[in-house]
Amino acid sequence: MLNIILVGPPGSGKGTQAERMIQKYGFMSIALGALLRQQIAENGANKARIEEYINSGQLVPDDLSFQIVTELVQAKPSNASLLFDGFPRTIVQAIFLDDCLVSYHAKIDGVIFLDVPDVHLLKRLKHRATIEARPDDQDDHKIKARMHIYQQETLPILNYYQDQNKLYRVDGTEAIDEVTKAIETIIDRLKL
Template sequence: MFNIILVGPPGSGKGTQAERMIQKYRFVPIALGALLRQQMAENGANKVLIETYINRGQLVPDHLSFELVTGLVQGQPADTSFLFDGFPRTIPQVTFLDNFLKQCDAKIDGVIFLDVSNSILLKRLKNRATIEARPDDQDDSKIKTRMQIYEQETLSILNYYKTQGKLHSIDGTKSVDAVTQAIEAIMDGLIRP
């Protein structure tokens, strides 16, 4: 079992890079945003609750995130390698994930951070809203709320993993292929120390 967290603000290119990492390294993805959108599309038991938080640009309650993540991990063979995308986002989520993986005789092996400035993120999100018609990308106030939450809560996990020597930062403003190459260089170092 080999586990990586892919971190970056909304619009940093996490989705694109996650797809490439899944194909190359055969990760099973744990993409919280996609799981939440799937719950809404399938009229899951928590659809209304999820919609309420997402429509405000806020993070869903931890208990719901934990339930979705543990369900996915426990449904896979013990030697499965996971790519966590959009989870964990807060220190309580980090603590939960560390403890949960420890129970599975596993750990986080590396954290890849896509670093992109707010001005570039805003342009990318506006473009994505036009192309994909995602409601959480169409409203400036929702976008700003998401960025504020990201800065207030998510950046604290970077310091946590930095102190463990697991954080690898990449300039996410480069071309998609250049970012992929940087990620692959990091992955090659982690897989073959």
């Protein structure tokens, strides 16, 4: 069992890389953003609340995130390896995740950070907006709000995991296949 967090700014390629890691290693995916968008598409009980936050570029409140993550961790088979994509995004969420996993005799084994400078991100998000028609990628104000939140709230988790010797940096500006190879090298080392 190997539990990995994939972290990076919006548009860094987390979703693409997460899909590749799931296919290669059989990870069970916990992709909070995708789960939240699914709740909206399926008119879930929290649709209006989730939409309000996502459409303004804000993070969904912790109580809702914690509920979703806890339900998924509880439901996982005991031998399943987890790949977290888009969670945790704050120190509070990182501490919650550590505590949640400990209660199921598990832990985070590695945190892979896709490092991409802001100048590349805006181009990628605009491109993704035309392909996927995601409302959170189509408006400059929303993109800037997401980037600001990322810098203020998510970047500090890098130090949290660095202090635990669990942080691995990958140059996210490389070609997609090169980024994949770099991540696979890290995961293969962690599996030993």
